[in-house]
Amino acid sequence: MTMPTLEDAQALDRADPLAAFRQRFSLPENVIYLDGNSLGPLPVETPRRVAEAVAKEWGDGLVTSWNDAGWVDAPHRIGDKIARVIGARPGEVVVTDSTSVNLYKLIMAAAPLSPGRTEILTERGNFPSDLYVAEGAARTLGLELRVVDRDDLVGAMSSATALVMLTQVDYRSGYRHDIAAMNRIAAGHDVRIVWDLSHSIGTVPLDLGRDGVELAIGCGYKHLNGGPGAPAFLYVAKALQDKITSPISGWFGHASPFVFDARYQPAPGISRFLAGTPPILSMVALEAGVDLMLEVDQNALFAKSAQLFDLFALLVAARCPELRPVSPDDPATRGGHISFAHDHAYEIIQxxxxxxxIGDFRTPDVARFGITPLYTRFEDIWRAVDILDDIMARKIWQEPQYAVRRVVT
Amino acid sequence: MTMPTLEDAQALDRADPLAAFRQRFSLPENVIYLDGNSLGPLPVETPRRVAEAVAKEWGDGLVTSWNDAGWVDAPHRIGDKIARVIGARPGEVVVTDSTSVNLYKLIMAAAPLSPGRTEILTERGNFPSDLYVAEGAARTLGLELRVVDRDDLVGAMSSATALVMLTQVDYRSGYRHDIAAMNRIAAGHDVRIVWDLSHSIGTVPLDLGRDGVELAIGCGYKHLNGGPGAPAFLYVAKALQDKITSPISGWFGHASPFVFDARYQPAPGISRFLAGTPPILSMVALEAGVDLMLEVDQNALFAKSAQLFDLFALLVAARCPELRPVSPDDPATRGGHISFAHDHAYEIIQxxxxxxxIGDFRTPDVARFGITPLYTRFEDIWRAVDILDDIMARKIWQEPQYAVRRVVT
Incomplete structure (x- = not known):
């Protein structure tokens, strides 16, 4: 195979059916942004919608906007839009709280469905924050958190497993679980999986209904482009909704929140997983990102992601062979980012x-690059690797300023 | 006493040392806003700061703003500002999650400090949402939630009490607990009180250090004017911080969140009560409201609140005697709102x-009016009662459109 040139990459961009979406984002000049899986960029439409929510809805409408601007419905309205992206039904998704809080709710709610069992099972490579949340929830529930390598997951499921917690797309390597297959295996042990879809939604085609997903959470600020710390989403399949309740029984999850009953009565359906008053300004920004995502065919999106990935992998293999590929070759087993290992990955990223x-570093030695096909061009990949090649060839990463550690890496 | 005239009220406004603060809010024309204890109005400064966070920090800075725009420090930075408003020390307050989630955390964390005890004690008139959260937490902890009338609270504290949960200012009547006195009584039973300060902060002078408060939460969107659903705050006194841990052990509460350890290690100090990634756009709006509150002397604020209240009470007693006062007469035992009972309070408010x-209705029969001295004029009180008098005298509230129930009341 001949090595793709810049002109080849530009030709791919001209043929790209998704190319026009790039104009829908406010991307800074002279930046190649390969970190949309950490924080998605700003959609062009978002500033106007946030400004309107601030000045008109809050400023002019004041408290009446809970009704008149639809604030009170926002967790369900945005949830139903996300449902369309992930193959869920209306009324199966709400937007609320953070991924950590939502994961806590689902573990606490669902583990007791399997009484007498002793373990919550997860994999070592899961998001550290998910491991932390599960560790705390397991302690409260009196269960053990069993953490195993990915290859040992299937063998570790047993009649002792109360709940399995998995992130579909590995935040470091990009390895992607086959949701349907894992759910079938778990069902064989009469156990449920809570799926974290934070690195999946908006980059990998999802069909939670088809794939038998019962419980899931996910992030609003990565591929949904909902803004820094955007509220998260929470999914519970219809059949399970009235069998479990949230440990955090706040008024937004009450059957009649404004009747001000003294006793908690969980709302029917997914509403019971709401807790407190939602942060409306952050919700408004998230909704703009979700609306944009709804315009895109998720299969077309992933097809472009796979092409971008393959170009990236090919160029790095040829030009920067000292970077060891750690992401799967097969598009069916990978997500929306590509990663390479190097002892000095931190310095290289800086x-x-x-x-x-802009990519990012993940301990201990991973350089990670988000492939976000809504706004990333083939030309961007080519130029990014060209710069990477220069940094490696001239050992620029050895300059001392690139070793300075920052708070957020 | 002669009845105050509109001219008398205007004279009070001219003499008001806080009068200039009204110009710092974007209040709609032709509205008298007496619902700042439900949702505070928009500070003039807020739209600019939110717009800058959206366009510059998110749009241009992208993921680097976690460091460069101080996003990662926002929970502590805003928390330390709130600490100055409530008489807490730096490092005793964080801004995070909602009041419901924070209340859940503190109950779950603090009740186990009293092993062998069987009850969480609270009062019947507490925020319904706080009762709901406590009900859920108590169930998880295997404790009973004991709900008594306010007058029975002191007698109900005993060696069976694991934790007391109180809201300082009653959301309906405005009755205000004496925090120091209640803490002393609780300490006599070797039990702690979790205080909900949602209706206190920004209207009632607070000194948590002086008054021996160990645990508290409060709201950002009422008198702090932080915007709809603004994140809440959580306070733990220094001496207690390293003795308790959050049940929701997310990465922002980890000792080294970016080292990505596999095991949870709670951060020292107040940080351990953070969970997931904070909703930055809502945090930015909250910070603008808090910054404004920091300019105001809290004693001067309450002194004006008391004057506004007395004018309101006097005018209603004289002109609308069919409205039964339900708020305390003594300023030392009341908060920042005034309420009246009437069988048709809902229709009257509509x-x-x-x-x-704009006031609000609280079931079953309470018309509630926020006294928010930063932007409410004596003239506003006079005019509000004048309109109320007209509605009562001509029985305008009987028109059928005012009986239509809205989602949020």
Whole structure:
């Protein structure tokens, strides 16, 4: 195979059916942004909608906007939109709280469905924050958190397993679980899986109904482009909704929140997983990102993601062979980012950022690059690897300023 | 006493040392807003700061703003500002999640400090949402939630009490607990009180350190004017911080969140009560409201609140005697709102809203009016009661449109 040139990459961009979506984002000049799986960029439409929510809905409408601007419905309205992206039904998704809080709710709610069992099972490579939340929830429930390597997951499921907690797309390697297959295996042990879809939604085609997903959470600020710390989503399949209740029984999850009963009565359906008053300004920004995502065919999106990934992998293999590929080759087993291992991945990422290529570092030695096909061009991939090649060839990453540790890596 | 005239009220406004603060809010024309204890109005400064966070920090800075725009420090930075408003020390307050989630955390964390005890004690008139959250937490902890009338609270504390949960200012009547006195009584039973300060902060002078408060939560969207659903705050006194841990052990509460350890290690100090990624856009709006509150002397604020209240009470007693006062007479035992009971309080409030006077209804029969001295004029009180008088005298509230129930009351 001949090595793709910049002109080849530009030709791919001209043929790209999704190319126009790039104009829908406010991307800074002279930046190649390959970190949309950490924080998605700003949609062009978002500032106007947030400003309107601030000045008109809050400023002019004041408290009446809970009714008149639809604030009170926002968790369900945005949830139903997300449901369309992930193959869920209306009334199966709400937007609320953070992924951590939502994961806690689902573990606490669902583990008691399997009384007498002793373990929550997860994999070592899961999001550290998910492991932390599960550790705390397991302690409260009097269960053990059993953490195993991915290859040992299937063998570890047993009649002792109360709940399995998995992130579909590995935040480091990009490895993607086959949701349907894992759910079938779990069902064989009469156990449920809570899926974290934070690195899946908006990049990998999802069909939770088809794939038998019963419980899931996910992030609003990565591929949904909902803004920094955007509220998260929570999914419970219809059949399960009235069998479980949230440990955090706040008024937004009450059957009649404004009747001000003294006793908690969980709302029917997914509403019971709401807790307190939702942060409306952050919700409004998230909704703009979700609306944009609804315009896109998720299969077309992933097809472009796979093409971008393959170009990236091919160029790095040829030009920067000292970076060891850690992401799966097969598009069916990977998500929306590509990662490479190197002992000095931290410094390499800092040197890239200084040259306008924003990726990120993940301990201990991973350089990670988000492939976000809504706004990433083939040309961007080519130029990013060209800069990476220069940084490696001239050992620019050895300059001392790139070793300085920052708070957020 | 002669009845105060509109001219008398205007004279009070001219003499008001806080009068200039009204210009710092974007209040709609032809509205008398007496619902700042439900949702505070928009500070003039807030739209600019939110717009900057959206366009510059998110749009241009992208993921680097976690460091460069101080996003990662926002929970502590805003928490330390709130600490100055409530007489807490730096490092005793964080801004995070909702009041419901924070209340859940503190109950779950603090009740186990009293092993062998069987009850969480609270009062019947507490926020319904707080009762719901406590009900759920008590169930998880295997404790009973004991709900008594306010007058029976002191007698109900015993060696069976694991934790007391109180809201300082009653959301209906405005009755205000004496925090220091209640803490002393609780300490006599070797039990702690979790205080909900949602209706206190920004209207009633607070000194948590002086008054021996160990655990508290409160709301950002009422008198702090932080915007709809603004994140809440959580306070734990220094001495207690390292003795308790959050049940929701998310990465923002980890000792080293970006090292991505596999095991949870709670951060030292107040940080351990953070959970997931904070909703930055809502945090930015809250910070603008808090910054404004920091300019105001809290004693001067309450002194004006008491004057506004007395004018309201006097005018209603004289002109609308069919409205039964339910708020305490003594300023030392009341908060920042005034309430009246009437069998048709709902319809009366709807008729007032139609005339531009925004108060709110609380079941079963309470018309509630926020006294928010930062932007409420004596003239506003006079005019509000004048309109109320007209609605009562001509029985305008009997018009059928005012009986229509709305989602949020």
């Amino acid at each position: 040197a890239l950022i200084a040259r306008g290529v | 008729a007032l809203i139609a005339r531009g006077v």
